Amino acid sequence: MADVTLSDIRKSYGAVKTIHGVDLDIRDGEFVVLVGPSGCGKSTLLRMIAGLETITGGMLKIGDRMVNDLDPKDRDIAMVFQSYALYPHMTVATNMGFSLEHRGAAKTEIAERVNWAAGILGLTDLLDRYPRQLSGGQRQRVAMGRAIVRNPQVFLFDEPLSNLDAKLRVVMRGEIKALHQKLKTTTIYVTHDQVEAMTMADRIVVLSGGKVEQIGAPLDLYDRPANQFVAGFIGSPSMNFIKGTITGQGFAAPGITLPLPAAAMPLAGQSAIYGIRPEHFSLDENGVPVEIVLVEPMGSETQVTMKLGETKTTGVFRERINGAPGDTIHVLPNVEAVHLFSEERGIRLN
Amino acid sequence: MRADISPRAKVGLYGLMCVLLIPFVFPTWWMVTSSIKPISDIFAFPPQLVPQNYDWTTYSKVFELQPFVRQYWNSAYIAAVVTVGTMIISSMAGYAFARIRFPYANAVFMIVLLGLLIPSEVTIVPLFQMFLKAGMVNTHWPLILVPIFGAPSVFATFVMRQFFVTLPAELEEAARVDGLGRFKIFTKIALPLAKPALASVAIFTFLHSWNLFLEPIVFLSSADMFTLPQALTQYTDAYGGPMWNIQLAAATLTALPVLIVFIIAQKQFVEGLAHTGLKG
Numbered sequence: 001m002a003d004v005t006l007s008d009i010r011k012s013y014g015a016v017k018t019i020h021g022v023d024l025d026i027r028d029g030e031f032v033v034l035v036g037p038s039g040c041g042k043s044t045l046l047r048m049i050a051g052l053e054t055i056t057g058g059m060l061k062i063g064d065r066m067v068n069d070l071d072p073k074d075r076d077i078a079m080v081f082q083s084y085a086l087y088p089h090m091t092v093a094t095n096m097g098f099s100l101e102h103r104g105a106a107k108t109e110i111a112e113r114v115n116w117a118a119g120i121l122g123l124t125d126l127l128d129r130y131p132r133q134l135s136g137g138q139r140q141r142v143a144m145g146r147a148i149v150r151n152p153q154v155f156l157f158d159e160p161l162s163n164l165d166a167k168l169r170v171v172m173r174g175e176i177k178a179l180h181q182k183l184k185t186t187t188i189y190v191t192h193d194q195v196e197a198m199t200m201a202d203r204i205v206v207l208s209g210g211k212v213e214q215i216g217a218p219l220d221l222y223d224r225p226a227n228q229f230v231a232g233f234i235g236s237p238s239m240n241f242i243k244g245t246i247t248g249q250g251f252a253a254p255g256i257t258l259p260l261p262a263a264a265m266p267l268a269g270q271s272a273i274y275g276i277r278p279e280h281f282s283l284d285e286n287g288v289p290v291e292i293v294l295v296e297p298m299g300s301e302t303q304v305t306m307k308l309g310e311t312k313t314t315g316v317f318r319e320r321i322n323g324a325p326g327d328t329i330h331v332l333p334n335v336e337a338v339h340l341f342s343e344e345r346g347i348r349l350n
Numbered sequence: 351m352r353a354d355i356s357p358r359a360k361v362g363l364y365g366l367m368c369v370l371l372i373p374f375v376f377p378t379w380w381m382v383t384s385s386i387k388p389i390s391d392i393f394a395f396p397p398q399l400v401p402q403n404y405d406w407t408t409y410s411k412v413f414e415l416q417p418f419v420r421q422y423w424n425s426a427y428i429a430a431v432v433t434v435g436t437m438i439i440s441s442m443a444g445y446a447f448a449r450i451r452f453p454y455a456n457a458v459f460m461i462v463l464l465g466l467l468i469p470s471e472v473t474i475v476p477l478f479q480m481f482l483k484a485g486m487v488n489t490h491w492p493l494i495l496v497p498i499f500g501a502p503s504v505f506a507t508f509v510m511r512q513f514f515v516t517l518p519a520e521l522e523e524a525a526r527v528d529g530l531g532r533f534k535i536f537t538k539i540a541l542p543l544a545k546p547a548l549a550s551v552a553i554f555t556f557l558h559s560w561n562l563f564l565e566p567i568v569f570l571s572s573a574d575m576f577t578l579p580q581a582l583t584q585y586t587d588a589y590g591g592p593m594w595n596i597q598l599a600a601a602t603l604t605a606l607p608v609l610i611v612f613i614i615a616q617k618q619f620v621e622g623l624a625h626t627g628l629k630g
Contacts, residue, residue: 050523050527051526052527053522067402071526072523072526073527073528073529073530074526077527078527079523079524079527081520081523081524082520083518083520085518085520085521085523085524086524087524087525087539088543089542089543091468098528099527099528099529102528102529102530102534103529146524146528222544276588
């Protein structure tokens with residue numbers, strides 16, 4: 001186990017810059033998730049930590065060692081790939097013990113470590129099988145087994161659940177989290193799925209366009225996103241954004257005036273973006289009238305697409321709503337949960 | 351779709367396939383049956399598709415008239431050495447072209463492929479002069495070295511490259527993280543997975559070497575150095591006319607191992623070629 005420190009890490013392919021100076025301190029034993037949309041550079045960053053991509057600029061330390069120019073094998077890391085990358089011509093046991101065998105470990109030690117990992121991951125009965133004889137979830141477990149068998153300082157996961165179906169993804173998510181809690185090895189996990197990020201991470205790093213947008217605990221990012229990008233990326237369904245102007249009476253948006261917290265009043269006169277999460281609307285006769293566009297009953301809650309003034313927004317309600325498209329209901333935004341962002345750069349204002 | 355074919359159409363289809371089969375099967379049938387006919391029956395009219403008289407002595411004469419066992423051995427060991435050599439060279443070259451980034455890799459590969467376009471008839475004279483200077487004429491070295499470094503190996507390199515290109519890059523990256531260097535990745539990961547492609551390379555290289563005719567007649571001059579295709583031309587009577595039934599008996603014996611190899615390995619052969627996107 002070790003700290004991982006990224007200082008002004010940069011990556012360029014010729015003239016094209018993909019990572020623009022990332023600073024990140026990952027503490028020993030921490031589970032950090034790199035999240036962002038496709039092409040944001042999260043996998044590149046992980047591959048640079050693994051040593052599979054060269055580092056153009058900056059400094060990368062694992063523990064006390066600077067590892068910029070070390071081969072992957074000398075960084076004491078283990079990686080789980082999106083496609084699992086199991087060796088098809090080797091059994092589960094050989095796959096898991098391969099790195100130890102290559103490093104000259106004794107056969108008894110290899111068998112011991114493989115059996116230990118197989119025991120943790122429930123693979124004991126599958127050790128003699130080949131990867132082609134396993135289901136997706138089992139392959140995923142073998143890939144994790146291959147990583148933990150060597151007891152590395154850092155685990156790297158590159159979108160390991162994206163090839164699984166939705167149900168299995170939830171199960172494996174829990175297993176990876178449980179494994180981390182058991183082993184307490186520093187883990188860096190890449191995903192584009194913000195639900196994975198929220199549920200698994202000690203801290204989330206949101207990336208966009210090769211830059212860090214925000215670093216923080218999942219609920220900090222959810223409750224106080226630093227900018228409009230993070231606000232829109234974290235949370236599902238995503239936050240509603242309404243353009244308008246802050247006035248003494250509230251937030252004047254096209255066709256409607258929305259309530260604002262008292263703390264926002266000093267910003268009066270400023271153009272801004274009003275952000276409100278779908279679950280922060282409530283049904284209230286004294287609220288603002290909205291026109292229903294679509295009702296999607298989910299069982300435990302109801303998701304309603306509605307026209308708030310002239311802006312299409314989404315609301316999620318605990319109540320069951322039987323309205324039809326075109327009907328009017330009254331909703332009240334929770335003013336304490338309103339986020340205001342500057343119109344030009346999307347920076348948080350309140 | 352095949353299940354939709356009516357029984358009548360099926361009969362027609364199979365009938366057509368049987369007719370198309372004739373040009374492929376008939377020469378082999380004629381070779382095998384003629385090898386046990388007296389020579390006069392080979393030219394009988396109407397032709398005898400099924401032998402009416404048998405002459406089994408043709409097979410013993412094959413061994414009496416030529417050092418046939420020795421020639422069999424020559425063909426076999428040359429083909430084996432060429433096959434192993436080509437597998438080594440082509441797998442390493444194919445891997446390098448597919449996986450190692452180096453300047454002008456594609457241009458170099460194109461230049462290598464151009465070797466396939468030059469007919470062996472064009473290069474045979476300069477090659478003869480080269481091997482003559484090296485003192486290798488009437489030895490088996492030219493028959494071993496030319497295919498290993500020439501066109502058959504280029505084709506094999508192409509087949510291997512096409513296979514290695516399809517190998518997921520993540521497998522190699524996983525191996526790098528596991529601590530393997532480039533050569534170990536090649537021997538421990540890439541090569542074991544390339545078995546189907548290697549099998550097809552082995553089969554067609556073996557066939558090519560076994561059937562080689564032009565090079566042996568140019569480079570070899572003594573009967574005990576001959577390979578089988580060359581030896582077949584030596585079964586002639588005192589006037590230089592072919593002794594057809596003996597020649598065909600020798601041809602049958604020559605074709606036998608090839609047929610056996612192909613029957614045993616045809617699955618790998620087809621699979622290997624399927625990997626390259628080529629048709630067999």
